[in-house]
Amino acid sequence: MSTQTRDEGLYDYALREPRLPAPENRENDNIGIPIEARLEMYEMQQLLRQFEKRAYDMFLQNLVKGTSHLSLGQEAVATGFGRVMRPDDFTFATYRGHAHTLSRGADPGAVLAELLGRENGILKGKGGSMHLTSVEHGMMGSYAIIGAHLTIANGAAWSARMRGTDQVAVCFFGDGTTNIGAFHEALNLAAIWDLPVVFVCENNLWMEYTPIDLITAVANPAADRASAYGLEGIVVDGNDADAVYQVATQAIGRARRGEGPSLIEAQTYREQGHSRADPAKYRPPAEVQAWKERDPIPMYHERLLRLGVPEGDLSTIQQDVARRVDEATEFAKGGAVPGEQHLLTDVWADGGSAWRN
Amino acid sequence: MAELTYRNAVAYGIAQEMRRDPSLVMLGEDIAGAGGVFKTTVGLVDEFGPDRIRDTPISEQAILGAAMGAAMTGIPVIAEIMFSDFIAVCFDLLANEIAKSRYMTGGQVTIPIVVRTANGGGSRFGAQHSQSVENWVMMIPGLKVVAPSTPLDVVGLLAASIRDPDPVVFLEHKSLMADKQDVPDGEILDKLGAARVVREGTDCTIAALALMVPRALEAADRLEDQGISAEVIDVRTLVPLDTQTILGSVSKTSRLFTVEENPRLCGWGAEIASIVADEAFWDLDGPVVRITTPHIPLPAAEALEDMAIPSVDRITETVTKRMG
Numbered sequence: 016m017s018t019q020t021r022d023e024g025l026y027d028y029a030l031r032e033p034r035l036p037a038p039e040n041r042e043n044d045n046i047g048i049p050i051e052a053r054l055e056m057y058e059m060q061q062l063l064r065q066f067e068k069r070a071y072d073m074f075l076q077n078l079v080k081g082t083s084h085l086s087l088g089q090e091a092v093a094t095g096f097g098r099v100m101r102p103d104d105f106t107f108a109t110y111r112g113h114a115h116t117l118s119r120g121a122d123p124g125a126v127l128a129e130l131l132g133r134e135n136g137i138l139k140g141k142g143g144s145m146h147l148t149s150v151e152h153g154m155m156g157s158y159a160i161i162g163a164h165l166t167i168a169n170g171a172a173w174s175a176r177m178r179g180t181d182q183v184a185v186c187f188f189g190d191g192t193t194n195i196g197a198f199h200e201a202l203n204l205a206a207i208w209d210l211p212v213v214f215v216c217e218n219n220l221w222m223e224y225t226p227i228d229l230i231t232a233v234a235n236p237a238a239d240r241a242s243a244y245g246l247e248g249i250v251v252d253g254n255d256a257d258a259v260y261q262v263a264t265q266a267i268g269r270a271r272r273g274e275g276p277s278l279i280e281a282q283t284y285r286e287q288g289h290s291r292a293d294p295a296k297y298r299p300p301a302e303v304q305a306w307k308e309r310d311p312i313p314m315y316h317e318r319l320l321r322l323g324v325p326e327g328d329l330s331t332i333q334q335d336v337a338r339r340v341d342e343a344t345e346f347a348k349g350g351a352v353p354g355e356q357h358l359l360t361d362v363w364a365d366g367g368s369a370w371r372n
Numbered sequence: 373m374a375e376l377t378y379r380n381a382v383a384y385g386i387a388q389e390m391r392r393d394p395s396l397v398m399l400g401e402d403i404a405g406a407g408g409v410f411k412t413t414v415g416l417v418d419e420f421g422p423d424r425i426r427d428t429p430i431s432e433q434a435i436l437g438a439a440m441g442a443a444m445t446g447i448p449v450i451a452e453i454m455f456s457d458f459i460a461v462c463f464d465l466l467a468n469e470i471a472k473s474r475y476m477t478g479g480q481v482t483i484p485i486v487v488r489t490a491n492g493g494g495s496r497f498g499a500q501h502s503q504s505v506e507n508w509v510m511m512i513p514g515l516k517v518v519a520p521s522t523p524l525d526v527v528g529l530l531a532a533s534i535r536d537p538d539p540v541v542f543l544e545h546k547s548l549m550a551d552k553q554d555v556p557d558g559e560i561l562d563k564l565g566a567a568r569v570v571r572e573g574t575d576c577t578i579a580a581l582a583l584m585v586p587r588a589l590e591a592a593d594r595l596e597d598q599g600i601s602a603e604v605i606d607v608r609t610l611v612p613l614d615t616q617t618i619l620g621s622v623s624k625t626s627r628l629f630t631v632e633e634n635p636r637l638c639g640w641g642a643e644i645a646s647i648v649a650d651e652a653f654w655d656l657d658g659p660v661v662r663i664t665t666p667h668i669p670l671p672a673a674e675a676l677e678d679m680a681i682p683s684v685d686r687i688t689e690t691v692t693k694r695m696g
Contacts, residue, residue, distance in 0.1 A: 105445065107441075136478075137478075138476065138477055138478040138480075139478035139479075140478075141475055141476055141477075141478050142476040142477055142478065146476045146477065148476075148477040148480050148481070149480075150477070150480045150481060155441075155444065155445070155481070156473060156477065156481070158469065160464055160468055160469075162433070162464075163433065163437060163464050163465055163468070163469050164437075164469075165437070166433050166434045166436070166437020166438060166440075166441070166465065167437045167438075167440050167441040167444075167465075167469065168437075168441060169434065169437060169438045169441055170437055170438040170439060170440055170441020170442040170443070170444075170445070170449075171441040171442070171444070171445045172441070173438055173441065173442050173447075174441065174442040174445040174446060174447040175445070177395070177397065177423070177442070177447050178395075178445075178446060178447065184441070196433065197433045197434070197437070197464075200429075200431035200433045200434035200437075201433075201434055201437065203429060203431065203434070204428070204429065204431060204434040204438065207429070360479070361474055361475050361478055361479040362474065362475050362513060362514055363474070363514075363537075363538050364474070364482050364536075364537035364538050366479070368513070369612065370513075370611050370612055370613060371612060371613040371614075371615045371647075372565060372612065372613075372614055372615060372616050
């Protein structure tokens with residue numbers, strides 16, 4: 016991590032010292048995860064990667080309109096948690112929510128169609144990339160103004176307890192969210208009410224275009240705040256799906272047993288810009304390179320080979336995923352442009368939008 | 373039959389609905405132990421317990437967020453925001469999340485929330501604890517807005533708001549808290565989107581809301597003495613808006629006055645004036661006139677606040693002058 020001070024006046028952040036990842040922990044090969052689960056997590060990471068690369072290609076073809084925020088490089092977080100969560104658990108995500116939607120089992124074709132603004136999109140074209148939701152999969156929404164959804168996740172957790180279930184709410188957000196008031200309101204309420212909620216900060220080191228350490232009072236923006244709410248500060252390698260799986264198992268288990276909330280900081284890196292419009296030239300090249308060498312997917316591939324999985328099995332998975340992404344692309348492109356009959360629906364529970372008689 | 377104050381009617385209505393629906397809960401600041409800073413929730417924690425009547429920290433975002441998360445996963449919620457001015461603190465939750473999520477998700481989520489809040493002036497609390505914020509919330513697609521003027525309407529419209537599957541902002545007027553009315557025994561249930569003609573007249577229509585309703589009625593009595601027969605309409609709910617009752621009255625009287633406590637710009641009366649101008653222009657014998665608080669922050673001093681908010685005198689004088 017950088018030793019630079021915050022007040023040095025340097026505003027060309029590409030000239031800063033690179034913030035390098037911790038070395039891979041080979042000990043994580045030995046985490047007790049069944050090989051079937053690991054192969055599923057490999058497949059999921061492949062799906063998230065290939066899906067978002069396809070989405071990016073479709074931006075370049077001007078098929079995806081508006082903005083979109085990719086999580087290339089951060090796939091291990093959504094994968095590890097998604098694998099541990101039960102179908103009836105709740106996910107709350109941010110505008111960077113493609114991976115969190117797919118990792119709960121939503122149909123890639125419907126998600127891609129939403130990015131294209133088609134009628135067969137998962138939100139009928141009404142929400143777009145930043146608001147992906149699939150209630151039937153427990154994916155309770157992607158929230159595009161940071162902070163609020165931590166408080167909403169509390170509500171889902173509170174509801175689970177009131178309804179007498181042992182469902183857990185898992186809420187993902189970025190490092191930048193730790194500096195907005197709702198983060199602190201949510202953590203305090205979760206703590207005093209002992210809610211079954213897991214807060215997961217994906218610290219990708221960049222708050223949009225600004226280094227997070229330059230604008231945050233503590234080194235670990237989430238974990239170092241945990242003690243203020245009586246919680247343990249947990250840091251995990253967010254580029255290692257097995258490490259994420261392990262902390263997810265512990266935190267979700269704790270919440271399910273009624274032992275209260277957790278706050279986890281997953282250290283990772285956004286391989287591309289903040290959004291579609293951002294080429295991310297403001298980052299030190301050595302930093303980008305070092306994190307690319309810690310890309311979660313090749314790392315996981317190597318682990319599976321070390322654990323004795325034949326290369327051919329992994330190739331088969333990659334090819335199956337490629338076929339699914341091709342099918343999703345065809346489904347999305349084949350969708351109709353939404354008609355006027357959809358414009359004025361879905362404001363109220365009666366299906367309409369009337370505000371007067 | 374029981375006599376209730378407006379203040380007691382709030383707890384009465386909540387209790388009626390909590391007995392009916394065991395899943396209904398409420399959260400807010402000082403609502404359980406203290407019974408609410410306006411004493412509108414007295415006794416509820418004794419009957420329903422601290423799990424259903426929950427005190428919270430001073431965290432308006434956490435309050436509305438918890439309400440939304442619970443509501444969208446099957447638990448109807450009443451959330452209290454102590455003063456309506458504080459809606460500004462949690463406007464993101466109300467305007468961007470609660471109001472829009474059904475539409476943005478293509479109808480995947482239902483959010484049965486009532487946000488109760490103490491609204492309006494007359495208490496000499498100054499500019500940050502006296503505002504009439506109905507225009508803040510009325511302008512957001514996806515929110516229903518209710519503002520009762522009597523104890524009976526508090527109970528009936530609160531019940532209707534709680535049973536409505538959509539988010540409702542329920543504005544309780546601070547200066548009406550001591551008003552009394554007899555309410556009938558048994559279940560009381562009203563409906564949203566229905567204005568009420570509270571005084572019949574033939575010469576002009578006065579549309580009013582909340583605290584402005586009793587003032588408009590008193591003004592109508594004085595106008596009667598001057599030979600002007602005013603019909604007074606209690607608008608009651610701004611969204612959905614009962615435009616038919618207003619248009620029907622204007623077709624009879626041919627003149628319309630609105631009496632609004634909100635500051636001038638974009639008040640609810642502007643929308644009504646626009647609708648009447650558009651749809652009943654040929655029924656009108658004269659201009660639509662809006663009587664509002666000036667476009668200023670509310671002052672604290674008794675004399676100044678009384679000058680700012682439409683009074684019986686100002687309503688009477690304005691109608692007399694403009695009808696002359």
